[in-house]
Amino acid sequence: MISSKEELNNYIKADREALDMKHPFLASLTFGEHARIRNYLTTLRYTEYYSQKSGLIGKILYGIHNLNLRRKSLKYGIYIAPNSIGKGLNLPHPGFIRVGFNVKIGTNCTILPMVLFGKAHPTDNMRIIIGDNCYFGVGSSVIGSNIKIGSNVTVAAGAVVTKDIPDNVIVAGIPAKIIKYKV
Structure with a gap:
């Protein structure tokens, strides 16, 4: 705020x-x-x-x-809802990006085109919380309710995050799985 x-x-x-x-x-x-x-x-x-x-x-x-x-x-x-993203947001290229009202993203994050943060079902009462210094590759999605993504996380292109992700990891796949721990 x-x-x-x-x-x-x-x-x-x-x-x-x-x-x-x-x-x-x-x-x-x-x-x-x-x-x-x-x-x-x-x-x-x-x-x-x-x-x-x-x-x-x-x-x-x-x-x-x-x-x-x-x-x-x-x-x-x-579309980025007001008061949902911290300072230092990097959008390297224009293109479809959707960040709703129930999403809170930390500082210094990078979001590439075709990224969606959304609900798994229209009646879900979702809350997505993302830490600092995160990177979201082209076509990645965070879909579900009450998902927490830690700081310094890289979400690979095309990955679909449906569960919590700890700090300092790289995730990929559908559904997203940890493929590497950052040192």
């Missing part, structure tokens, strides 16, 4: 550093994919900041940023 302007600026700075853009102005002029991701993440962070504000002006600004976020979600195919 972003509660102050200073914290908002720290989140935006960490997200931009994670993208590692060499020439952000040039990328925006040439419609580069990183410029779109940077723009989306900045809008996400402003929506998170204004969701905590009370008063008429705060509600109006939240509404404006939330509508802008929804528009960009449809345009870019990325």
